[in-house]
Amino acid sequence: MDFHLTIEQRDIQKAASEFAKGEFDPDATLDYDLRQQFPLTIWKKACELGFIGVCFPEEYGGQELGLLENALIVEAFCRQDSGIGMALALSDFGSEMILRNGNGDQKKRILPFIVHGKGIVTSAFLEEGYFLAPLATAAKISQDGCMINGMKSFVTLGSMADYIIVVCQTRPDTPNAQAVILLEREIDGIEVSSMGEKVGMRMIPVDHVAFTNVRVPVENIVGQEDTGYFQLQNFLNEMRIKTSAMGVGIAQGGLDKALEYSKKREQFGKPIASFGAVRNKLADMYIDVEMARLITYKAAWSFDIGAPDDRVILMSKMIASKAAYRNAYEAVQIYGGYGYMTEGHIEHFYRDAKVLDLFLEPGQIQRAMLADHILGMMSER
Amino acid sequence: MTEPDAGSDLSSIRTTAVREGENYIINGEKIYISNGILSNLIVVACKTETENQSPHKDISLICVEDGSPGFSRGRNLEKTGWHSQDTGELIFRDCQVPVSNLLGEEGGGFYYMMEKLQQERLVSAIMSQASAEAAFNMTLDYYKQRKGLKQAEIPIDANGIAEMATDIEIERTFLNSLIYDHIKGEDIIKKVSMAKWWTSDMTNRVISQCMELYRDYGYLEDYKVGRFFRDVRAHPIYAGTNEIMKRIIGRKLGI
Numbered sequence: 001m002d003f004h005l006t007i008e009q010r011d012i013q014k015a016a017s018e019f020a021k022g023e024f025d026p027d028a029t030l031d032y033d034l035r036q037q038f039p040l041t042i043w044k045k046a047c048e049l050g051f052i053g054v055c056f057p058e059e060y061g062g063q064e065l066g067l068l069e070n071a072l073i074v075e076a077f078c079r080q081d082s083g084i085g086m087a088l089a090l091s092d093f094g095s096e097m098i099l100r101n102g103n104g105d106q107k108k109r110i111l112p113f114i115v116h117g118k119g120i121v122t123s124a125f126l127e128e129g130y131f132l133a134p135l136a137t138a139a140k141i142s143q144d145g146c147m148i149n150g151m152k153s154f155v156t157l158g159s160m161a162d163y164i165i166v167v168c169q170t171r172p173d174t175p176n177a178q179a180v181i182l183l184e185r186e187i188d189g190i191e192v193s194s195m196g197e198k199v200g201m202r203m204i205p206v207d208h209v210a211f212t213n214v215r216v217p218v219e220n221i222v223g224q225e226d227t228g229y230f231q232l233q234n235f236l237n238e239m240r241i242k243t244s245a246m247g248v249g250i251a252q253g254g255l256d257k258a259l260e261y262s263k264k265r266e267q268f269g270k271p272i273a274s275f276g277a278v279r280n281k282l283a284d285m286y287i288d289v290e291m292a293r294l295i296t297y298k299a300a301w302s303f304d305i306g307a308p309d310d311r312v313i314l315m316s317k318m319i320a321s322k323a324a325y326r327n328a329y330e331a332v333q334i335y336g337g338y339g340y341m342t343e344g345h346i347e348h349f350y351r352d353a354k355v356l357d358l359f360l361e362p363g364q365i366q367r368a369m370l371a372d373h374i375l376g377m378m379s380e381r
Numbered sequence: 382m383t384e385p386d387a388g389s390d391l392s393s394i395r396t397t398a399v400r401e402g403e404n405y406i407i408n409g410e411k412i413y414i415s416n417g418i419l420s421n422l423i424v425v426a427c428k429t430e431t432e433n434q435s436p437h438k439d440i441s442l443i444c445v446e447d448g449s450p451g452f453s454r455g456r457n458l459e460k461t462g463w464h465s466q467d468t469g470e471l472i473f474r475d476c477q478v479p480v481s482n483l484l485g486e487e488g489g490g491f492y493y494m495m496e497k498l499q500q501e502r503l504v505s506a507i508m509s510q511a512s513a514e515a516a517f518n519m520t521l522d523y524y525k526q527r528k529g530l531k532q533a534e535i536p537i538d539a540n541g542i543a544e545m546a547t548d549i550e551i552e553r554t555f556l557n558s559l560i561y562d563h564i565k566g567e568d569i570i571k572k573v574s575m576a577k578w579w580t581s582d583m584t585n586r587v588i589s590q591c592m593e594l595y596r597d598y599g600y601l602e603d604y605k606v607g608r609f610f611r612d613v614r615a616h617p618i619y620a621g622t623n624e625i626m627k628r629i630i631g632r633k634l635g636i
Contacts, residue, residue, distance in 0.1 A: 034459070126597070129529035154597050198600050199607040206601075267390040277624035325589070332461075332614065336388050336622060337413040340615050341468070342459035350614065351461065354592065358600055362593050364541075368533035 009069060016073040019049060020080035026345055029081050033348050036202045038120075038160060039084050046088050047117025051077075053092055056099060060111035066304035067238065068297060071245035075293075078249025079256065082328075082352035085249055087203040089242060090156050094123025094165040097180055097235050101223035106182060110163060119162030124152035124209050125232055133175035133229055137211065139168035141218065141225055146181055148189075148214040158207030159192045161185050166211070167232050170225060178228030182220045189214035200351030236360055237310065240317040241303055243359055244296040247320025250353050251292055254327035255285045257346050258334045278334055285327045292316075292323035314370045318363055321356035328353040382426045382494065383413045389625050391426070392436040392491065396473060398427035398443055400480065405429075405443055407451070407476040415619075417469025418457045421447045425473070426494065429487050440490035444482040451476030462611030498621065499570055502577040503563055505620040509580040509613065510556055513549050513587045516609040520591040523604075538594060545587045552580055571633035578623035581616035588613055 005013065023042050032039050046052055054070050056062025078085030092114045098106055098121075114121055127136050128151070137150025148168055158164070164183045171177040183190065191210045198206060223231050259282060262273035272278050299316040302309040328350040332339035339346050357363055372378035387394040396409025407427055411417070423445045430439035445452055455470025485493055521542065530538075559576055562569050588609045592599030599606050617623045 131529050195601055195603075197602040199602065199610060200600070266386070267388060267393070269390075269393075275624070277627065329585070329614075333617060333622070333624075336618055337383060340460050340462075340618055341413070342461075347461040347614075351611065354589065354610065355600055357589075357593055358597050362596050364534045364537045364593065365531065367537055368531070372533070 005072075009072060012065070012069050013072045013076060015049075016051060016076035017080070019046065019051065020077050020085070024077075024081045024084050026081075029084055030342060030345065030348070032087075033083050033202045034342070036197070036205070038157070038203050038205070039087055042084060043088055043091055044117045046077075047115065050115075052088065052117070053095065053111060053115040056095075056111045056115060057107075060107055061115035062111065066300070067241055068300035068304055071241060071248075071296060071300045074242055074245040075249040075252070075296075078246045079253040080249075082246075082250045082253060082324075082349045083201070083203045086201055086246055086352060086355075089246055090122075090204055092121050093156055093239075094235070095121050096238050097123065097165055097222055097231055098182070100234065100238075101180065101227075101231050102182075103222075105219065106222060110182070113162075120157050120160045121163045121165070122155060122157045122161040123165040123167070123235070124155040124158065125167040126152065126154040128153050132232070133178070134172055135167060135169040135178060137166065137168050138172065139170055139179050139181060141170055141179065141221070143218070145215055145217045146179070146220065148181065148183075148211045148216075151208060151210045153195065153208050155192075155207045155209045156204050158209045159194065159205045164190070164209060165222065166209075167228050170228070174226075176229040177226045178232070179225050180222040180228040180231050181216060182222055183214065183216060187214060187216065199354060200348065201355045202348075202351075237308055237313055238303065239360055240313050241296065241299045243356060244292070244299060244313075244316040244320035247317070247322075247324040247353075247356050248289065248292045248296050250324035250349055250356070251285070251289045251320070251327040254324070254331035254346070254349055254353075255282070255289055257349075258282060258285060258327075258331040261331075262334050272334070281330045281334060285330055288323035288327055292320040295319050311370060311373050314366050314373070317356075317360070318366050318370075321353075321359075321363070324353040324356050325350075382411070384410060385412050389622055391494070392440070394426055394428060394440065396425065396427045398425075398429050398441060400429075403480050404477050405480060405482070407443065407445065407473040407478065409473050410455070411471040411473075412455075413458070414469050414471055416466055417471055418454050418467040423471065424484060425471075426490055429490075437491040438488045440494075441487045442484040442490045442493055443478060444484060445473070445476060445478055446482075449476055449478050461614050462608065463615055499568075499573050500563065501620045502573045502626075503559060503569075505616060506556055506559075506573070506576040506580040509577075509584040509616045510549070510552055512609055512613050512616075513545075513580075513584040514553075516584075516588045516591050516606055517545055517549055520594050520606060524594050541590055542594070545590060548583050548587060552576075552583060556580070571630055574621075574626040574629045574633075577620065578617070578626035581613070581623060584613045584616060 054063045054065040074089045077088050098110045140147045162185050166181050168179050170179045189212045193208045195206045262278050265272050295316040299313045331346050332350050335344050335346050338344040384394050398405040398407045425443050425445050428439050429441040451474050453472045455472050457467045457469050591606050598604050
């Protein structure tokens with residue numbers, strides 16, 4: 001067993017961290033958050049420098065890196081800023097389904113498009129009511145093509161995406177009969193409406209996407225006609241690891257800021273870092289980051305060796321989201337009144353961190369899934 | 382009270398009030414002042430003596446009215462929550478107020494504040510308790526009519542709901558007894574410090590869990606639980622941070 005990152009991995013980590021420090025201007029960050037705008041310029045630069053789509057094959061412009069390397073980048077970005085970090089990490093949301101299940105033509109169309117920063121890709125699977133099987137959004141598939149009707153909710157970047165990868169029910173009587181279909185945002189019958197303001201993650205619009213008699217050729221089906229459910233489950237598993245990396249980054253970012261501030265801020269004639277109450281918090285925060293990082297890297301590693309460990313992946317998302325939340329909470333507390341003010345540059349970490357508990361699926365569902373696993377009630381992959 | 386360099390350590394305030402004839406001349410800056418922008422009358426904690434005295438005996442409370450010469454407002458600060466009130470900065474540049482604006486006696490300010498902070502902390506605990514109760518009741522109503530939950534999730538949710546209801550119920554009993562003792566005029570500084578930190582922690586814990594019962598919807602501002610979430614984050618900070626509360630409790634216990 002070796003816990004060291006390779007030289008290449010450390011180089012990637014360093015490059016991502018330097019990019020984030022250089023490009024995520026703190027005041028611009030607050031402005032993006034306040035105006036609820038996606039950081040377009042920074043995202044373009046991140047694409048130019050090869051930070052997006054690193055797992056894609058070289059022939060499609062990627063670097064054929066593993067999920068662990070991708071996780072290192074996401075962590076470094078979220079560590080510097082929770083909002084920009086998440087926005088960049090989610091700018092190719094769903095491309096994993098093309099990468100893992102798509103055919104050559106689909107990969108050629110989508111993956112270089114993402115890598116070169118030509119546009120945003122997202123995926124739409126959640127619906128009002130939350131059932132993932134059967135889905136209400138239905139696709140009628142024949143030789144002439146697919147016709148899609150229904151509505152998706154909680155579509156991140158729905159209003160900005162150039163491509164939407166949608167998961168549809170193909171046969172209503174078989175809950176798992178689903179298809180993953182690639183759609184250009186511009187085609188007829190797609191209507192996007194905002195789900196309104198959010199507590200955090202404000203650089204990323206979250207939308208309803210309605211489909212009315214949307215027609216696309218069968219060539220747009222990603223993977224097999226009826227295997228969409230399993231493709232989605234695999235995608236969610238991969239996204240859990242990426243989400244854990246966001247959590248590690250936010251938890252570490254909260255700790256970084258708390259350390260810096262507590263050494264600088266003086267009360268009662270000495271730095272607040274010298275008080276037991278603050279020192280205890282700093283130690284707890286350090287523990288949380290380390291635990292979250294260890295299990296996140298283990299989850300990514302298991303994925304990269306081709307044997308994704310579902311239990312570790314579930315745990316990593318729960319542990320890292322909680323670490324992010326707790327560390328952001330405590331960082332705000334250490335900042336005191338300044339922590340509650342936007343200009344303290346820490347309160348948005350707290351608002352942003354809370355989404356990780358809810359993103360993909362909430363902790364309750366993950367606990368239920370983990371319990372099934374450890375009780376032997378869920379079939380192992 | 383609060384200044385850029387004087388938060389938890391109230392005795393280190395730097396705003397000065399120097400007596401000149403029938404007036405005080407006030408100089409200094411205050412920050413994170415609730416209603417700092419909207420207020421018409423402000424009770425300002427100032428240093429009135431710089432001689433070699435105990436730092437606790439040189440603070441006085443002086444009233445400054447809107448329009449007093451040399452008094453101006455700074456920024457209205459953006460913050461996580463509490464958007465229905467402003468949090469502002471106050472600036473005093475040779476601000477002139479009549480000596481009759483002094484509250485109580487010169488040098489008594491620190492003690493007046495300490496006396497009144499018992500009530501502020503009790504009110505803070507009540508606010509935390511009320512927020513937890515309101516958010517919890519709202520969430521429970523929502524959860525009961527919510528469709529699309531999986532069978533496996535419900536027992537896990539129900540367990541959390543039972544724990545939250547218990548936290549809220551127990552704290553209400555404690556708070557009610559404190560309100561009663563406070564009205565009787567008893568010194569409840571130790572217990573009120575306990576209530577302030579515990580209730581403000583509890584309300585954050587409860588409301589964070591409530592958001593999870595809303596699932597993704599909890600993150601949308603339309604569902605109000607998010608506003609509770611943003612608002613109550615201030616509770617463990619203001620009216621004396623929870624860390625200061627624990628320090629007071631420790632002292633009262635003789636450690």
